Every structure is written in C-alpha cells, then in structure tokens.
Amino acid sequence: MITPLMPYPAALLMTKETRVLVVADLHIGWEIALSEKGIHVPTQMPKLLQKLKTLISSYKPKILLIIGDVKHTVATAEISEWHDVPDFFTEFKAYVKEIHLIRGNHDGNLDPLLPEGIKTLPSSGTIIEDVGFFHGHRWPSPALLKCKTLVMGHVHPVVGFRDPAGFRITKQVWVKANCNKEQLTRILLEKNKIKIENNPQETLLKHYGIKPKTFQLFIMPSFNEYLGGKPLNEKNSNEEVKSEKIVGPILRSDAIDLENAEIYLLDGTFLGTLSQLKALA
Numbered sequence: 414m415i416t417p418l419m420p421y422p423a424a425l426l427m428t429k430e431t432r433v434l435v436v437a438d439l440h441i442g443w444e445i446a447l448s449e450k451g452i453h454v455p456t457q458m459p460k461l462l463q464k465l466k467t468l469i470s471s472y473k474p475k476i477l478l479i480i481g482d483v484k485h486t487v488a489t490a491e492i493s494e495w496h497d498v499p500d501f502f503t504e505f506k507a508y509v510k511e512i513h514l515i516r517g518n519h520d521g522n523l524d525p526l527l528p529e530g531i532k533t534l535p536s537s538g539t540i541i542e543d544v545g546f547f548h549g550h551r552w553p554s555p556a557l558l559k560c561k562t563l564v565m566g567h568v569h570p571v572v573g574f575r576d577p578a579g580f581r582i583t584k585q586v587w588v589k590a591n592c593n594k595e596q597l598t599r600i601l602l603e604k605n606k607i608k609i610e611n612n613p614q615e616t617l618l619k620h621y622g623i624k625p626k627t628f629q630l631f632i633m634p635s636f637n638e639y640l641g642g643k644p645l646n647e648k649n650s651n652e653e654v655k656s657e658k659i660v661g662p663i664l665r666s667d668a669i670d671l672e673n674a675e676i677y678l679l680d681g682t683f684l685g686t687l688s689q690l691k692a693l694a
C-alpha cells in the first residue's frame with residue numbers, strides 16, 4: 414500500500430520486506446538555469462536536502478525511489494549540476510540502503526553524474542509489490558498493468574484560484590484519477606506495436622503473462638516546491654489540453670478520467686474534482 418506523507422510531496426510504500434520513500438521531480442539546478450536568464454534566486458538545494466533528510470529520519474526507508482527529473486537541464490549537464498547532482502547522491506547514500514532512479518525527460522546525460530551503486534530504471538517504469546511507478550513523459554510499460562495503482566510525476570500538478578480582487582494563487586496538489594483498465598491495456602499494447610487478437614486482455618496475458626488490474630493513477634506533486642506548474646484547472650482551448658508539453662501521453666488518453674479526478678492539497682484537504690475546480694480558476 415502507498416500512502417502520501419502529508420504535508421510533504423512524498424509517499425511511503427510499505428511492503429512485508431521493505432519500506433520505500435518515493436519522491437518525484439527534484440529538478441536540481443533549477444535556480445541556475447534561471448540565473449542564466451537574469452533572474453537570481455538563492456539556491457534552494459539546502460532546503461530540499463533538509464526536507465528529504467527529515468522524511469528519511471522520520472520514516473526510515475530502506476529504499477529512496479526517485480521517479481524522474483533529478484536534474485533540471487534536459488539534454489546536458491550544467492556546470493553547477495556537475496557538483497550538485499553527485500553531491501546530492503553521495504550525501505543520501507549514507508542515509509538509505511538503496512537509491513533507485515527512474516529516468517525522466519530532464520535526466521539526459523545523467524550517468525556521469527551518478528556515484529557508484531545508484532540503480533537507474535527506464536522511464537517506462539518499475540513495479541514494487543502492487544504499485545507501478547513511471548515518470549510520465551512516455552507511456553508506461555504494459556507490464557505495469559498488473560498493478561492496481563500507478564504513480565507518476567512529470568506534471569508538477571498545481572491548481573489555481575482567483576479571489577474576487579483578481580489575485581491568483583496556486584497550490585501544489587495530489588491527483589487521484591480512475592483508470593479504465595480495458596482501454597489502458599489496449600493503448601499500451603498498441604504503443605508497443607503488439608497486435609491485439611480477440612481482445613486486449615487475452616493479448617496482454619499471452620505476451621506479458623498478466624491480467625490488467627490497474628484502476629487508479631496518482632500524480633505526485635514535485636518535491637521541488639519552487640518549480641510551479643501549469644494549473645490543471647485552468648480553462649484551456651482543446652488544442653492546448655492536448656498539447657504534448659503540458660501533460661504527457663497517458664493523461665491525454667481516454668483511459669484516464671482526469672475530469673473526475675480527486676484533487677488534494679499536500680496537507681490532505683480534499684478540494685473537489687478537477688471539473689469542480691475548473692469553475693474556480
């Protein structure tokens with residue numbers, strides 16, 4: 414079972430054998446990318462590190478699982494990241510037994526920055542007990558369909574509100590959406606170029622030896638709270654909603670019911686469904 418660690422943008426997965434602390438979207442080096450554009454923000458690294466240390470000392474996980482976007486610059490590594498990223502991993506190796514890392518779209522050229530012993534996993538995801546984790550900029554593997562719950566990052570979900578004076582505030586949120594497992598099975602098989610015979614379930618069983626069980630998807634808030642994001646409840650034109658930049662393929666598919674997704678603040682407050690919140694944007 415996976416539990417959000419309120420009020421932190423983190424989750425804990427407890428199995429019989431192990432405890433896994435899950436975080437997404439650290440974007441180390443984010444401030445430096447901004448400073449190159451002339452916007453100077455003091456480094457947020459010490460705060461991020463402290464927040465993670467607090468969580469580790471409270472929950473004593475054996476594994477730290479980062480579900481993508483450790484660093485900020487996409488294809489290359491900035492000079493500062495040559496220090497900050499290795500420092501980050503070296504420091505946290507002392508606190509947890511294992512660090513596992515799913516590659517995100519910002520994790521290009523990451524390998525030279527990783528110290529020994531960090532386990533890297535593909536962006537198509539990994540399975541721990543009955544939970545499937547993936548980054549979200551690409552489709553998850555059909556193998557993840559055997560999990561009841563999927564967890565992704567990448568979106569940095571926030572919702573926006575406008576007060577009567579016109580001020581705008583945005584808040585980081587958790588998103589819990591229902592999945593249509595039949596549709597998701599069909600799509601993931603198609604994306605893997607597997608021809609569907611009879612029906613998707615049978616084909617999945619034939620190729621992967623599993624039955625689809627996925628009924629819900631959690632979108633994790635970014636661990637780096639300074640990043641911001643595009644409010645999910647903003648009224649968009651249809652083209653914008655479908656734009657690849659905003660969400661990632663799985664959320665654009667009909668298999669995920671984003672309109673009726675439940676939206677929670679980091680402290681656990683239930684705000685309503687996404688469609689209800691659209692009225693307040």
Ligand SMILES: [Mn+2]
Binds near residue numbers: 482566567568
């Ligand atoms: Mn990402």
